[in-house]
Amino acid sequence: MSGYKAEDPRIHGIASSIRVVPNFPKPGIMFQDITTLLLDHKAFKNTVDLFVERYKGQNISVVAGIEARGFIFGPPIALAIGAKFVPLRKPRKLPGKVISEKYVLEYGTDCLEMHVEAVKFGERALVVDDLIATGGTLCAAIRLLERVGAEVVECACVIELPELKEGERVTGRQSATSRERKIEREKETKGEGEWAGGDEQGEERKGRGWTGDEEKGERGKERARMGTTLQQRMLRFGGVSEPPLTDEAGRISSAGPGDGFQGGPQEAAEAGGLGARVEVAAAGAGLGARADGAAAASGVGAWADGAVAAGDPGGGSSSKGARVEEAAPPGRHLRKGGNASGRQRRWAPRPWAPC
């Protein structure tokens, strides 16, 4: 990745400032607590700086922050790169006209909303959140922005949960040709791709993050769907440790610090193998990234969606001066390009399956 500096000394400091709280908010969960990062002004500043270094000069006009923790990292990044900040909020918080996107959680669904007039067609957007677990939240954010015709350059997260090993696989796709990616995407859409077995690591992942007995089923499917949408590349850095041992119910059973343990991942690891692997996805340092064609073309993207990068129908060539008259319905996006005459032709199917 361009600008990636694995040896960046700031990353270790950021990683070790994040507290990992086992069994919060329920047994078996390793809660990645960024409030301790915020107490360390140097780590906080370094986190923001790393993102800013990555995104300045990328012509990004919108930073969309996801409620609630994306509201912490998003605004300073927006100010520093000269972009506006758009909050993506939980339902019924925004007073203006909104569009909504539901997403699947472990239990039930949640929803994000955005003021429809906050983002204009063709704007380049960065999505910011603290953490990616299943990626469902980020997918919903991407859908919101694309429904109004924005181009999501990347998604920037501070932490990737270790359960998401798919990031490593995605990195491997960078060398794939556009045709190979297309075939792969078709397979994935049919449920045959490598992500289609999204729950095959269910046992291994048990006890990490929000993971519980429900890993299989909806959650696995959500991961499989993500294979065609959210692409990411994450930095692996210090603080990596083995996941905790869990009993059959997903409760942590390994010896080590119990509830209330307040070390960073490194300390947790040393204290009994309880530290979740925390991965700072940081600017210029390989952060959680989802790139589309435009990003790839500018060398920023972690991975380019072949259809978009190649300018396939419904893909990424932008039409200057186009205006959004209404937001796209779910599952569609505003068709860009010159042949958008007539209502029928203005909505193009997304070049990837909805997640």
Ligand SMILES: O=P(O)(O)OC[C@H]1O[C@H](OP(=O)(O)OP(=O)(O)O)[C@H](O)[C@@H]1O
């Ligand atoms: O990748 P996913 O599986 O979608 O999970 C990631 C999301 O979960 C957390 O937010 P949460 O929904 O707990 O809301 P909060 O920030 O308001 O606590 C986190 O801040 C991300 O937004």
Ligand SMILES: Nc1ncnc2[nH]cnc12
């Ligand atoms: N393990 C975790 N820690 C903090 N926030 C989360 N959101 C989803 N999983 C999480």
